[in-house]
Amino acid sequence: MRALIALAAVPAALALAGCGSGYGSGSSSNTAASGGGQAISVSAKEFAFDPETIQIDQPGTYTFTLTNDGSFGHTLEVEGQGVEEETSTVAPGSSGQVTVTFSKTGSYEFYCPVDGHRAKGMEGTLTVGAASGGAGTTEDNTGTDTAKSGYGYG
Numbered sequence: 001m002r003a004l005i006a007l008a009a010v011p012a013a014l015a016l017a018g019c020g021s022g023y024g025s026g027s028s029s030n031t032a033a034s035g036g037g038q039a040i041s042v043s044a045k046e047f048a049f050d051p052e053t054i055q056i057d058q059p060g061t062y063t064f065t066l067t068n069d070g071s072f073g074h075t076l077e078v079e080g081q082g083v084e085e086e087t088s089t090v091a092p093g094s095s096g097q098v099t100v101t102f103s104k105t106g107s108y109e110f111y112c113p114v115d116g117h118r119a120k121g122m123e124g125t126l127t128v129g130a131a132s133g134g135a136g137t138t139e140d141n142t143g144t145d146t147a148k149s150g151y152g153y154g
Helices: 002-019
Strands: 038-045 048-050 053-056 060-068 077-080 083-086 095-102 106-111 123-128
Touching: 038 053, 083 095
Parallel strands: 038 060, 053 123
Antiparallel strands: 038 048, 060 095, 077 083, 077 106, 106 123
């Protein structure tokens, strides 16, 4: 009888251990998104983000959708100038969102804080303001709209 109880406890213990490991079966639920803001899509895989550089024309609220195209759990954290927001760990094949409000122009960073992923190259730069001439992913989420003037006018 004790052996059966011990065997039943092993899967439960393994499931709980996986929840905090960073590589576990991360959640694809939203951290802070119920919509809101303009959409920006980012793809994650071992060990890089696409795009690596994001240009946003002006301060405001933006919802980042992280799609995990890799084999491990990944997270997207946006940090800088008093901002620090992140998705929950997103399982392979899933997506997660985080809504971030930028109140200042300037440079920010984004990275994957999971178990050394940043050190392996999972990081990028995000610039708010200072038009990019259409490079990178813009707030309209197309990444290919080069007809924009860079001043928020279509």
